[in-house]
Amino acid sequence: MTIDILKRVALFVILCLAQALVFNHIHLLGYATVLLYVYFVVIFPLNMPKWASLLWSFFLGLTVDLFSNTPGMAAASLTLTGLLQPYLLAPSIPREAPENIKTSAAALGFWKFTTLAFMLVFIHCLTFFTIEAFGFFNWQQWAISIVGTTLLTTILLMALESIRR
Numbered sequence: 001m002t003i004d005i006l007k008r009v010a011l012f013v014i015l016c017l018a019q020a021l022v023f024n025h026i027h028l029l030g031y032a033t034v035l036l037y038v039y040f041v042v043i044f045p046l047n048m049p050k051w052a053s054l055l056w057s058f059f060l061g062l063t064v065d066l067f068s069n070t071p072g073m074a075a076a077s078l079t080l081t082g083l084l085q086p087y088l089l090a091p092s093i094p095r096e097a098p099e100n101i102k103t104s105a106a107a108l109g110f111w112k113f114t115t116l117a118f119m120l121v122f123i124h125c126l127t128f129f130t131i132e133a134f135g136f137f138n139w140q141q142w143a144i145s146i147v148g149t150t151l152l153t154t155i156l157l158m159a160l161e162s163i164r165r
Contacts, residue, residue: 012060015040020067031141032148037064037074038124039157041082042117043103046089057082070132077127081120092116105161113161118154125150
C-alpha cells in the first residue's frame with residue numbers, strides 16, 4: 001500500500017514538472033497543447049475510493065494551475081474528469097477480472113484503454129477550454145483547440161502507456 005502511494009506521488013511530481021517545464025511551452029499550430037497530466041487520472045484503479053480520486057484530481061489540477069497561470073481551470077476540469085473516471089472505467093473491466101485490477105492497456109486491452117483515455121481527455125479538454133473561453137465568441141478556435149489537444153494528448157498518452165511496465 002505504501003509503495004503504491006509513493007509511486008503515485010512520484011508520478012504526480014513527474015507529470016507536474018513535465019507539464020510546467022515542457023508541455024506548457026509547446027503549442028502545435030497555435031491551437032493544440034499537450035495536457036499530459038490527465039494520464040494521472042486515467043490510470044486510477046476501479047477500487048480507489050471516490051473521495052481519494054477527487055482529492056488527487058483536485059490537487060493535481062491545483063498544482064498545474066499554480067505553475068501554468070491558469071487560475072482554477074485545470075483544478076475544475078481535472079476534478080470533473082476524476083469524478084467521471086470510475087463510471088467510464090467500469091464498463092471496460094472484464095467480469096472475471098480481480099477487484100484490484102490496474103487500469104492499463106495490458107489489463108483492459110488496447111482498444112478499450114484507448115477509448116477510455118480518449119473519452120476522459122475529451123471531457124477534460126472540453127471543460128478546460130470552455131472555462132478558458134468563458135463564452136463562445138470565437139467558437140472555431142475553441143473547437144479546434146479541443147479537437148487538436150484531445151488528439152495530441154491521447155496519442156502521447158498511448159505512447160506513454162506503451163513504455164509503462
